[in-house]
Amino acid sequence: MSFRSVLSGDVRSAAIAFLGAHLVCGELRARIVETEAYRGLDDPGSHAFRGVTSRNRFMFGPAGHAYVYFTYGMHWMLNVTAQEEGIGAAVLIRAAQPIDGLETMRRNRPKASTDRGLLSGPAKITAAYRITREHNGLDLLDPASPFHIEPGEPVQEILCGTRIGLSPGRGDDLRWRYADAHALEWVSRPLQELTSLLEKIP
DNA sequence: CCTACGATTCACT
């Protein structure tokens, strides 16, 4: 099953499909272990909930492209757009396990004291890969792009939980956060919600 | 125009 076909379906399925995939940029390579799903139609936690703005416009574009935004005055966030054109949806890449290019990642993340903390958070990934606004809209499924996503080993078991950092009443109760159950040492924060088998997730 | 705050991280108690 290709990314393209999964991305045309529900953004939660897309978020699950990206677990185990590789984020590649030149010599840098890491395995995605944690994602979150956001969609505009019925999800108050999504930037797309209130319709198109100049910031979120890529969420409404074709699937498989980068939606990169700046927050807290200092951090960049990387998302992969999902669902059909005209529907605002994206998958936030929250954590990854470093595979290649660790020296460069360490240089880009001087404050990380251990390799486990190199990519264990959405803003850590963009710092390590030096992803910023200029990468907004990039086609992440195109190997010719400056950085892109490749299929990896399938994930055997996943955990799901509530998404991080949402205000009460803004979708904080939706369990649209997903992680590879066998790579929990690389996630941004513990998942305390119950375990779910891959085939049981919608 | 003006203001509050965020899909976070880090240092410190």
Place this chain on the structure above:
DNA sequence: GTGAATCGTAGGC
């Protein structure tokens, strides 16, 4: 566990 750093954006006036 708590608070500071830091600024573009959304939403209200």
